[in-house]
Amino acid sequence: xxxxxxxxxxxxxxxxxxxxxxxxxxxxxxxxxxxxxxxxxxxxxxxxxxxxxxxxxxxxxxxxxxxxxxxxxxxxxxxxxxxxxxxxxxxxxxxxxxxxxxxxxxxxxxxxxxxxxxxxxxxxxxxxxxxxxxxxxxxxxxxxxxxxxxxxxxxxxxxxxxxxxxxxxxxxxxxxxxxxxxxxxxxxxxxxxxxxxxxxxxxxxxxxxxxxxxxxxxxxxxxxxxxxxxxxxxxxxxxxxxxxxxxxxxxxx
Ligand code: ADP
Ligand code: MG
Numbered sequence: 001x002x003x004x005x006x007x008x009x010x011x012x013x014x015x016x017x018x019x020x021x022x023x024x025x026x027x028x029x030x031x032x033x034x035x036x037x038x039x040x041x042x043x044x045x046x047x048x049x050x051x052x053x054x055x056x057x058x059x060x061x062x063x064x065x066x067x068x069x070x071x072x073x074x075x076x077x078x079x080x081x082x083x084x085x086x087x088x089x090x091x092x093x094x095x096x097x098x099x100x101x102x103x104x105x106x107x108x109x110x111x112x113x114x115x116x117x118x119x120x121x122x123x124x125x126x127x128x129x130x131x132x133x134x135x136x137x138x139x140x141x142x143x144x145x146x147x148x149x150x151x152x153x154x155x156x157x158x159x160x161x162x163x164x165x166x167x168x169x170x171x172x173x174x175x176x177x178x179x180x181x182x183x184x185x186x187x188x189x190x191x192x193x194x195x196x197x198x199x200x201x202x203x204x205x206x207x208x209x210x211x212x213x214x215x216x217x218x219x220x221x222x223x224x225x226x227x228x229x230x231x232x233x234x235x236x237x238x239x240x241x242x243x244x245x246x247x248x249x250x251x252x253x
Contacts (some may be wrong), residue, residue: 017045018081019042019044020044020045020047020080020172020203021041021066021078021080022041022043022079023039023041023075023077024040024076025039025040025074025075026038026062026065026072026074027072027074027075028070028073029073030061035227036065036072036227036228037226037227037228038227039224039228040228040229041222041229043205044203046198046201046202046203047220048198048203048204048217048219048220049204049220049221049222050213050217050218050220050221051206051207051208051221051222051223051224052207052209052211052214052223052224053207053224053252057224057225057252058227059176059207059224060207062224063099063174063176063205063207064099065077066084066174067092067174068089068091068092068095069088079094079095080094080171093168094171094172095170095172095173096164096165096166096167096170097175097176098158098161098173098174098175098176099176100180102157102158102160102161103161103164104164105149106148106149106150107149109145109146110136110149110152111136111146113149113160113164114135114136114160115128115132117167118167118168121168123167123168132167135163135166139160139163139189139193140186141160154181155181155186158178158181159186159189159190162190162193166197171201171203172202172203172204173194173197173202173203173204173206174205174206175204175206175208176207177208177209178206179210194206194217195217198218198219204218211241211245211248212241214244215235215238215241215243218235219234220233220234220235221233221244223247223251223252225252230251231251233247
């Protein structure tokens with residue numbers, strides 16, 4: 001085997017990587033009520049962020065803006081170098097969204113829902129069918145695949161919506177309170193799914209009220225308060241959930 005000359009082994013000086021999701025000075029107002037005020041947030045490729053914040057603090061609004069659903073009055077939002085809202089279609093192709101609205105057709109079966117959304121993403125044929133079967137199994141719905149979604153519990157529909165969000169193998173996952181309505185077993189399944197998605201290199205931004213999970217699962221925690229990111233912390237710096245709960249109480253009081 002050839003050995004490398006010293007010049008070939010020398011590492012070039014690394015520039016800090018550009019954030020995959022970058023919001024600068026973002027302002028969003030509803031009916032003269034400012035919800036986001038000059039908000040700045042940088043999320044690196046492969047990071048897993050949990051976003052905490054009180055009800056009505058603007059978390060869902062922020063997620064929707066990043067998903068290209070809605071328009072900010074001020075500031076810039078870039079996702080993977082694409083500018084929103086101008087290049088929203090490019091961004092959406094890279095992004096899976098699990099929102100409060102589960103975006104499922106009640107009268108279609110679980111499998112039919114996934115087939116429908118596959119076609120929207122231009123996924124067809126054997127590869128698409130194989131991915132659908134694998135995802136149904138992964139979210140524990142293989143045995144209910146042929147039942148209409150209207151017969152599903154909230155937790156089952158939530159799991160199907162997570163499978164839908166993963167169909168097109170997105171680089172980015174946005175999840176808005178994905179643990180709501182899940183029982184212990186389904187929540188543990190979601191923990192595992194998110195851990196896998198993170199290990200696979202996907203970038204994740206998850207809104208949650210689960211302080212204990214936020215202290216444990218993600219790579220970073222942020223708190224939204226008074227329209228801006230009022231607190232950011234890497235997971236290594238969080239000693240335990242009680243500490244994070246105390247910071248949350250301080251920042252949101
Ligand atoms: P969170 O997800 O943190 O609970 P939201 O982003 O849903 O908060 O909402 C933030 C604020 O913006 C709330 O006061 C809410 O009433 C308001 N808001 C959100 N969406 C709309 C809308 N489409 N029209 C008017 N007001 C809205
Ligand atoms: Mg919300």
